[in-house]
Amino acid sequence: MKVDVTRNPTEDDLSLLSHGLRSYNSQHIGHAATEEDVRFAVFARNGSGKIIGGIRAAAFWGWLHIELLWLEEDVRGAxxxxxLLSAAEAFAMKHGFFHSRLETTSFQAREFYEKHGYEVFGELRDLPQGFTSYFMKKALV
Known part of the structure; x- marks a missing residue:
């Protein structure tokens, strides 16, 4: 056996890993393990069509996962x-996902998410160094 580390894995190699894990998971949770992730994005655009913010997300196993939410500085607080968050949650519910989870850090948007119904269920100090990462969830029903 040889173990190697690569910074440039091929899509085929990554797919092989995903397929292997889904196959294993299906032995424990059935059909849900073999479903593909529902990947999507929600964008905010200005009058000329330029993206000024958005959400990148995935959903699987009944949960929406907000991977990231970003806004240009001048539209924050408006x-x-x-x-964006409402649109992502509505899309998830329309497709049968009724919980949401995300991660934010102490210098980012914890209060924003709490204001919109998310609660902290875990935290990890020093991720990144000197800050705390918060793991948050929300029931979408």
């Missing part, structure tokens, strides 16, 4: 984040 309700754009709320609109």
């Amino acid at each position: 309700g754009t984040g709320r609109q």
Whole structure:
């Protein structure tokens, strides 16, 4: 056996790993383990069509996973984040996902998410160094 580390794995190699894990998981949780992730994005655009913010997300096993939410500085605090989050949650519920989870750090948007119904269920100090990462969840029903 040889173990190697690569910074440039091929899509085929990554797919092989995903397929292997889904196959294993299906032995424990059935059909849900073999379903593909529902990957999607929600964008906010200005009048000329330029992206000024957005959400990158995935959903699987009944849960929406907000991978990231970003807004340009000058639109923060104007309700754009709320609109993006609402759109992502509505999309997830329409497709049968009724819980949401995300991660944010102490210098980012914990209060924003709490204001929109998310609660901390775990934290990890010094990720990144000197800060805390918060793991948050919300029931979408």
